[in-house]
Amino acid sequence: MNAIATSSLSKSFAGLEAVRDVTLEVGEGEVFGLIGPNGAGKTTLIRLLCGLYTPTAGHGTVLGWDIAREQAHIRERVGYMSQSNGLYADLSVDENIRLYADLYGVRDPDWIARVRHWLALQDVGRQVVADLPTGVRQRAALAAVLAHRPRLMVLDEPTSGVDLVAREAMWDLLGEIARGGVTVVVTTHVMAEARRCDRLALIAEGRLVATGAPAELIRRSGVVIAVVDASPWDEAFVRVQSLWPAATLFGTRTHIPVARGEVVEPRVREVLAHVAVRSVTWREPSMEDAFIALVSAAR
C-alpha cells in the first residue's frame, strides 16, 4: 500500500501557484527525499501532505485519508519536524518527548522506551535541550516527532547545521526508522545526502521534474563530467568557461558537465590550443551535477 498518493495536486496563494499538478506515490516504509531549489514549493507540498493546507486543485491521500477532507485524521498519524526542530530548549529531553506524546493524547510507555533506545537517548533524558550538542538535539527532535507513534514522518531539512559525523548517523537512523515501518519523507539541500534516500522527487517552480531512485536520476540527467587538467589552470578554466558556462573548478582542474555521448575532447583541445593540456578524463556526475542538469533542463 502507498503511504502517499497524489494526483494533479495544486496549491495557489493569491494567484501564485506554489505547487502545480504534482502526481506522486510514496510506498510504505520508504525513505523518500524531496529536493529542489529554494522556493520550489517543497514546504508547501509538505504542508499539503500533513493536512495543514487545503489543495486548490487535484487530490491526494495520506495513509489512506483524503488530504482535503480528512485532515484531522492525517495530523494524528503524521509527525512533522520543521527546520526549527520544535523542541523546548529549557525542558529536558524526556520532558519534551512526554509533552509531544501528551499533546496527541498518546500514552504508550513501551513505544517511548523503544524510541529512546532507537535514538540512543537513554543517557541524556534528564539533560536540558539547550545544553546538548546539535547532533544529539536533532535526535531528541526526532524522538519528539515519533512520540505519538506516527506512521509517517515528515522532516524539513533535519541535517541542516548538523556536523558530518552526526549527519551520517542521522541517515542510518532514518533508514532504521523506515525499516521499523514508519514512512519517512525528508527534504535536504545536501545532494551527497540525498543519495541515501530510497527514492527522490525533484521539484522546481512547483512542478515535479523527476522521480526515481538516486542512481536512476543521475542516469536520467544525461550528463557526464569531462575533467580537464591543464596548465596554466586559471587560463584553461576561463577559456573552457567561454564555451561551457556551466564549467566549474575543482582545485586546479576544470569540470565540464556535458551531454552523455557528446564528442567534447576535440573542442576542448581546440579552445585550449595555447594551453598545455595534460589530460582530459571522464567521471560520473555527482548527485549535485544531476540536480543542476535536471533543474536547468526543466526551466
Place this chain on the structure above:
Amino acid sequence: MGTPLAIETHRLVKSFAGRVALDDVTLGVATGELCGVVGADGAGKTTLLRCVAGLYRPDRGEVVPGRRGRARVGVSPQGFHLYADLTVDENLVFFGAVHGLGRSTLHERAEELLHFAALEGHRGRLAGDLSGGMQQKLTLICSVLHRPPILLLDEPTTGVDPVSRREFWHLLDALHRGGTTILLASAYVDEVERCDHVLFLHQGRLLVDGTLDELVPEGATLDGVLRRRMTIAGPVARGSA
C-alpha cells in the same frame, strides 16, 4: 613548491576554560591557494579561522597573519552577520566604512561587487528579506570590499540550495583566479574536494594535510580517506589542557 606562505601556524594551541579547541596545529597555506578545512562540529575549524584572523590570541604557538596582519584579511563568519534591517546597499556602505574606505572608492567597489555577485537588481531590498543564497553572496562581497589578499570563510554554504551553492562557488573560483588566498571551513567533504589543498581537523588536531592528488589514491574517495584517518586516530581525551 617555492610559493611563499600566506597563512602559517606553528604548534598552535588554543583552549577555552580548560577545553582544548586546537591542539598543536602546524600548517601552511601557500599564497594564492584555495585551502579547505573540513571537520565535525567542535573540531576546531572556527577557532582556527579566528586565530588566523587575529580575533583570538593563541595560548601557545605562532600564527601568521594573526593580530598584526589583521588588515590584510577578509572574514566571512558563520551564520547571518548582515544587518537584516538595512538594505543591500546600506550593508555595503556600513562594511565599507568599517574598513575605512573613502566614499568614491567605496562607491566604485560596491558597484563592481554588486555586478560580480549579480545582486544589482536587489540593492534596495532589506538583507533580511533576501534568499539564503543571496545573503551568502552579500556576506562574501562585504568581506572583500577592502580587497584583502587573504579571505577566511566559515561554512559559507550551509543551508544553501544546490543551484545557489554552485553560483557561490563561481564567485569563489573568480576570487581564487584573481590570486586571493582562501581558507574555507566546511562541514561538507564534497566542498573541500573543490580545493587545491585539504586540511582535516578532528577534535582539535590536524589529521590530514595535503592536496587531493596526494591524499586520495586512484579509485578511493576523500570521504573514505578521512574516515579511515579518524578511525586510526581514535577518541582523544578531552579537557586536559
